[in-house]
Amino acid sequence: VQVRPLHRIGIVGLGLIGGSLARRLAPTADVVGYARDPSIRAAAAAAGIQTTDSLQDATAGRDTVVLATPLPALDDILPTVASTVDAAVLTDVTSVKLPVLQAVRRLPSSVRYVGGHPMAGTEHSGFAAGSADLFDGAVWVLCLEPDTDLSAWLQLAALYTSIGCRVVPCPADEHDAALARVSALPHVLACALAAAGDGGGSLALRLAAGSFRDGTRVAATRPELIAALCDGNRWALAEVLDETVDRLRAAAAALRSGGTVAELVAEGHDGRAHWQAMVDASAAVSTRSTVDRPAAALRAMLLALGAAGGYVEQVGADGQLHMRTPGH
């Protein structure tokens, strides 16, 4: 296994994510950014980014192609991209990974695709909302399937850790199941809470304080973005919605029978504490491994790392993987 650095990077789409990545990489790499909209290209050029109005110029002759368009646009451009990427590592940044993986599997098998998803965003979108430091310390998922090219995976891990990201390896289906719980569900519950508060009329909204404000914050996100996030991950989200309905029905039944919501509260309090322990970086344990080992063993180690809540923080020039796992 070799980890050659990636230097010639094509970025397709210069919105919040693509634009921020282009800003971050342009000072140290040969970056070409593609955007259909001339005003976005002009804004990117003004920020010192080389741009093109030809999709092919951003894909042919590159060693890395990052697709940073929304999911629906991906379907349109994938065939064109696949026919021009040559030997480049192809990756994307969309928030659901199984549909993209399935679309890529319909392309010629020579395409070296690794699904990606940076956990960085704001409620804003577009090139202007981005910045070079958007990914500082952010988690960046890189999907690892049984047929993923390990060299391509390690090259992207090296690229993203070099800009300060924490690279989490996991299969696409596990990514989608996890995101249904920690991203789609929070948005659905924020909307359900905002709707319930609104149902109480002006008096209820006047009496709303911090718990309502924070619990409904993401309901202010652009509706089409929330719907895309949820509808694109429909099976996993429907499952965790069922689970949540069961919890709420049990709580309502307990209240009606003179009981208490204490059981759900204890479960939730523990869950929040587990998350807090996870983000408390001071408790993380450092581990290392060389990439020079059998591919099956390396793959298994990376998947175990991701499943344990760990991440790669550096891919050394000496072929050393620097990793961290939660220390609880």
Next chain:
Amino acid sequence: VQVRPLHRIGIVGLGLIGGSLARRLAPTADVVGYARDPSIRAAAAAAGIQTTDSLQDATAGRDTVVLATPLPALDDILPTVASTVDAAVLTDVTSVKLPVLQAVRRLPSSVRYVGGHPMAGTEHSGFAAGSADLFDGAVWVLCLEPDTDLSAWLQLAALYTSIGCRVVPCPADEHDAALARVSALPHVLACALAAAGDGGGSLALRLAAGSFRDGTRVAATRPELIAALCDGNRWALAEVLDETVDRLRAAAAALRSGGTVAELVAEGHDGRAHWQAMVDASAAVSTRSTVDRPAAALRAMLLALGAAGGYVEQVGADGQLHMRTPGH
């Protein structure tokens, strides 16, 4: 209707709310604070508050008695308090109002009780967590029932607006129904979300970002406080839990049938926007009214004000009520 100022104030319980109110009022009024725990009395005395270890000293001879103990303790002390308050205005600060009203109605009918609930709190509790500015700009509900003494209500409204609070009039049952929606429900949903995230294991918690962090924030509150908040408002909470279950089941069904969550998202987005418009004080409309008008008309006007999301912001020495209503 006369609005004589309240000057001799007894505060029973010096926790976060009672302690903060004592700090705020002590410089300008004759305040006596009661706490059972000697260490709390010592802390309050060190903050310049006159304290007593006798419940009766904090109630007899006062013109205002504020019960700032938790709900379970209220039941114990109400009979003693009722037999010593004389002509004082009696109020409380607990977060559910119907159970307290029912307990007070079992007392001699000469007690001039007005239920109160300041919408100010933190995830912390106890005297040390309080401060004199806790209530700056906060909403303070004062309950208005058909049999509430209007003079007592106006006197308390004058007292609380004088320290910067926005006094919202509403009946106890409507308070509790509203709070189930905007306070108990956010806590239950935060717990359900934290439990669902935790159910996804370490990978899910690692991938959790801002929407999960904010959506679960109040799940970190002390579990017994959340349970008390919810169990104490069981009927109203059970009802809005049913409503929420219906919303989530409809969303899951839509997803499974190839549809979209867009309907719920639109409802939630609108709800959050309505709340945002409510807290956007710049859009509020100022109105005035004299308290010198028939009691029935004054009562009806105040209830209409609260139902519209409005509040009293000042009770003038000239008998003028200064009010604000949302301007959307």
